[in-house]
Amino acid sequence: MTAPFIDPADSLERQNRKLLKITSVLMRRVEQAMDDSGAAYAHFQRALMLEEEVQARTWDLEQTLGLLNQSNAELSRANRAAERARADLSNALEAVQEGFALFNADDVMVMCNSRFGMHMPDIRAQLAPGLTFQRYVQLVSQSAHLALPEGETAESWAEKRKQKHKENHVNFNVRITGDRWVQVSEHRTPDQGTAILQTDVTDMIRLERQEREKLLDDQARLIRATLEHINQGICIFDDQHRLVGWNRRLAALLNPPMHLLRVGTSFDRLLEHFGRDLTFAKGQSLRGVRDWVHQESSRQPLSLEVTRQGKTHLDVFGQEMPDKGFVISFTDVTGEREAIAALSAVNETLEQRVLDRTLALKDALEVAERANASKSRFVAAASHDLLQPLSAAKLFLSSLASMDLSEEPLVVTQRIESALNSVESILAALLDISKLDSGRASVELSTFPMNQVLAPLRDEFQPLARKKGLDLRVVGCDAVVKSDPSYLRRILQNLIANAIRYTGSGKVVVGARHRDDTLSVEVWDTGPGIPEDKRETIFKEFQRLETAGPSGEGVGLGLAIVERACALLNHPLRLHSQVGAGTGFMVSLPRSRGPVRPEAAHVPEAAGDKAGAHVIALVIENDKDVRWAMATLLETWGVSVFDVRDQAEALALLREVGVAPDILLVDYQLDRGENGLDAIDALRAEYGRLPAALITANRSQDLRKSCDTKGIGYLNKPIKPAELRQLLQALGPHPVPALRGDPRSERSGIGGKRQFDLAHSLRRRAMR
Structure with missing residues (x-):
């Protein structure tokens, strides 16, 4: 009823004043009309009701004012909190280094x-x-x-x-x-x-430049020059799915962050980063790419079409390499795809261009592979040429050591021999690295007890550890494993030698732990430990820690060989180290329950100082210095020597003197394309199955098998006098077989002595 008199737009105070005024007027009218009629009472009741309504409305308005004041207070607090948050955000941004x-x-x-x-x-x-x-x-x-x-x-x-x-x-x-x-x-x-x-990112780019400069060699420069002239983004991965190379075009196409585009980044990590922005053509997916990469059998070529961020169209081509690594190329075909939408007639031309570029890449890879093979052949040939004079030098030194020398020349001789041993170990390591890198290394997996490898290593390194004052403990293990015993021995040999070299005091422990179906062979030391930032560097060639000690032993190839050999055998290699507390290397081998290959019989050492007493040895060696050095060393041991340069000269000499040798010591690589195996076969064909040994710088498994098949001993160059002496003890002395149809062949009595003097005279004349 009061609605026409009250404007809702008025403030609450004005509305209250109007209501109070209305109430006052009504009260006066009620008092004036009290005596006129009973209607005055009704007006009075209505006035009371209005007053109650005014009071209720006043209470509601007071409540509303209270809520409004509370809201204003909360708004002020929110504004202050927002200001503080903005200040905190500003401070946080200032704390960011970027x-x-x-x-x-x-x-x-x-x-x-x-x-x-x-x-x-x-x-x-x-x-x-x-x-x-x-x-x-x-x-x-x-x-x-x-x-x-x-x-x-x-x-x-x-x-x-x-x-x-x-x-x-x-x-x-x-x-x-x-x-x-x-x-x-x-x-x-x-x-x-x-x-x-x-x-x-200046430091990162400069560091990457330095790392790249260290790794560049002739082969890498050739590949880099080829890749940089290709109008495609190229990335190359090894057989462990790790990034090993790329070109600038790849970085321009994909815009990857600096921390991802680094040597060693896994393919899965790169795919996870770029996969969010890629849209695949129908029938293709990220899962398909991942399955192709992780496929264990030979991969078929992979071809994809993807769209990056809905704008850039890329043709992706994947190709497996012979070493189980793979190459992926990215071709920007955005312009072509846009042209196809308008001119479908040029489709065949575009496909031909992609095919031509792919073939060009394959040609470049073939060139790189040929260059790699050429490098490997060069290393092998150069190593053989270096091993020849090294072998002669070691034999001459051994001859000097057996002479009655004074103390000072003897010390010098020992130091020279130590230096030559270091050169020999470096050459052997270089050969191993070359073989592993070239992909020519072959493995012969077999089952054998772990002690077959551990026991000889304990005997080999105990003297070296005692000399350095270290406690070397090799814990035996009868578990049967499946591996290549030759490569496994080389792995553990390098790890133990490394541990002894870097441990100044304390102990070195070698043992094995059983882990489900694998055996973890571990080498622990109490050395200085390896810092976190050096744990990848130590596996690179010619990298040594500063804690190697004043002796400066080693050239930093041992762990590089270990890593490559473990990868070749598929034996996971782990490293645990704590600076100041020591280091442990762990190699995981598969255990086996199959039949065990019999261990090679150990050759006992013959008693006495003269390993070849009353023995005649025929030495066939085309290198004059090596031939003379071996003859000199053998004669110091009491062995009579016929030394010749080839098969024809050997047959001519034996027919002239009428005496067959007790042992054949034959070089493998002779002049005019001849080889030692053929020479041994020819001599055995005429004089029977003579004991023989092949002496060579060739370390191939096929040659070893051929020697085993023919019953021929095998000795690597450079010749170690101790190994040569052991070989003589294993092969001789033997009775000399008679020459067919020649009564002068008897070695007893005056006739045999004359024949030997004649042979000795002929050999000396040939050497002159």
């Missing part, structure tokens, strides 16, 4: 920290909230601190920068004057704003 800026959806800068644009002090003062993105790009392009690429102008650079801004996520590097680099990471926010992060 430059940071945020642009809103209208490409206007909202905020930035003090490090944003710090590499360009000439424009730093203008980088502030309210700056448009267009103006920001213009300022950067015109900065005196921006090092533009060759042939690039500030305008063209700015245009390319604006094109990159259209992508949702982008990473690229900017070169600054003074050979400094900044990585710019630009990401779109959910509200279509843009966050920009500037990171100084």
